[in-house]
Amino acid sequence: xxxxxxxxxxxxxxxxxxxxxxxxxxxxxxxxxxxxxxxxxxxxxxxxxxxxxxxxxxxxxxxxxxxxxxxxxxxxxxxxxxxxxxxxxxxxxxxxxxxxxxxxxxxxxxxxxxxxxxxxxxxxxxxxxxxxxxxxxxxxxxxxxxxxxxxxxxxxxxxxxxxxxxxxxxxxxxxxxxxxx
Amino acid sequence: xxxxxxxxxxxxxxxxxxxxxxxxxxxxxxxxxxxxxxxxxxxxxxxxxxxxxxxxxxxxxxxxxxxxxxxxxxxxxxxxxxxxxxxxxxxxxxxxxxxxxxxxxxxxxxxxxxxxxxxxxxxxxxxxxxxxxxxxxxxxxxxxxxxxxxxxxxxxxxxxxxxxxxxxxxxxxxxxxxxxx
Numbered sequence: 001x002x003x004x005x006x007x008x009x010x011x012x013x014x015x016x017x018x019x020x021x022x023x024x025x026x027x028x029x030x031x032x033x034x035x036x037x038x039x040x041x042x043x044x045x046x047x048x049x050x051x052x053x054x055x056x057x058x059x060x061x062x063x064x065x066x067x068x069x070x071x072x073x074x075x076x077x078x079x080x081x082x083x084x085x086x087x088x089x090x091x092x093x094x095x096x097x098x099x100x101x102x103x104x105x106x107x108x109x110x111x112x113x114x115x116x117x118x119x120x121x122x123x124x125x126x127x128x129x130x131x132x133x134x135x136x137x138x139x140x141x142x143x144x145x146x147x148x149x150x151x152x153x154x155x156x157x158x159x160x161x162x163x164x165x166x167x168x169x170x171x172x173x174x175x176x177x178x179x180x181x
Numbered sequence: 182x183x184x185x186x187x188x189x190x191x192x193x194x195x196x197x198x199x200x201x202x203x204x205x206x207x208x209x210x211x212x213x214x215x216x217x218x219x220x221x222x223x224x225x226x227x228x229x230x231x232x233x234x235x236x237x238x239x240x241x242x243x244x245x246x247x248x249x250x251x252x253x254x255x256x257x258x259x260x261x262x263x264x265x266x267x268x269x270x271x272x273x274x275x276x277x278x279x280x281x282x283x284x285x286x287x288x289x290x291x292x293x294x295x296x297x298x299x300x301x302x303x304x305x306x307x308x309x310x311x312x313x314x315x316x317x318x319x320x321x322x323x324x325x326x327x328x329x330x331x332x333x334x335x336x337x338x339x340x341x342x343x344x345x346x347x348x349x350x351x352x353x354x355x356x357x358x359x360x361x362x
Contacts, residue, residue, distance in 0.1 A: 057272065058304050059271045061283050063283065083267050083271045085237035087238070088239065091241070094241060102243070105293075107288075107292040108291050110288060110289050110291065167257075
């Protein structure tokens with residue numbers, strides 16, 4: 001892979017995405033990522049039932065709970081909680097952007113230009129930004145990722161920016177990957 | 182209320198928090214908030230079952246799904262997804278920090294110094310920051326909030342910073358609140 005490459009990764013719809021294993025044999029190591037790489041992954045279909053279910057548990061406000069009540073608010077109709085969009089985004093990221101030892105970050109910035117709506121079929125556009133190798137922890141680094149959560153019409157409902165941890169490929173796996181050379 | 186005031190708001194544990202109504206009659210209007218006010222609200226007890234349930238749907242990684250597998254990871258034991266901590270935080274905020282027309286924001290910054298664990302009893306420490314009155318939309322403004330999600334031992338598991346929309350109290354309600362004077 002080279003900077004600027006675009007990789008299309010298609011996964012199944014929501015319920016059928018594969019669950020992460022302890023280590024993704026096909027996962028990315030630090031060595032596999034480079035600034036400028038982009039990925040497009042998806043999709044996840046959002047239903048009114050899931051919007052209401054998430055909101056009932058975590059964001060019980062009328063514009064997330066009930067079509068009629070939502071029509072009378074700033075959102076002018078049922079809209080998903082921003083935290084719900086963030087959760088679905090994480091589902092897509094962990095299921096289809098397999099960093100070998102896990103997607104682990106300690107801070108993110110989230111922007112919601114407009115809310116997710118029932119019927120949206122969400123996917124992610126991921127861009128790899130700067131890569132920093134740790135000086136205190138050899139073999140470890142952090143990678144800046146920006147990922148837009150977009151619907152089937154290309155409308156951006158969430159932009160996330162954050163850094164994730166990545167490890168260099170272990171020597172044994174590197175040898176295996178190059179046929180032992 | 183005056184800047185620097187500290188208001189203790191206690192709510193019931195998770196399952197028994199009241200669901201938001203269309204407009205909170207007891208809710209905050211822009212006029213009720215002032216830079217420097219702080220609030221402490223809670224609590225929400227996090228169980229291993231909920232940690233795994235959320236992760237199964239939205240962040241299916243081994244350190245969020247299974248105690249044994251989690252012991253073998255950077256987290257050294259079962260840990261809640263950061264998006265789960267964010268969702269619980271929103272539950273606490275919307276249930277016990279009642280902005281009259283809803284808690285609505287378009288961007289947040291999240292930091293997770295360390296993950297939430299099963300058994301944590303989460304609460305929020307909210308600080309009101311700058312308040313900006315809209316020049317283009319009279320009667321409307323935005324309020325910067327910083328809210329720390331802490332456990333029963335005072336350990337901070339998440340810090341959130343963001344702006345929310347607030348409206349000035351409608352004239353009719355102002356009149357009612359002051360006895361029509």
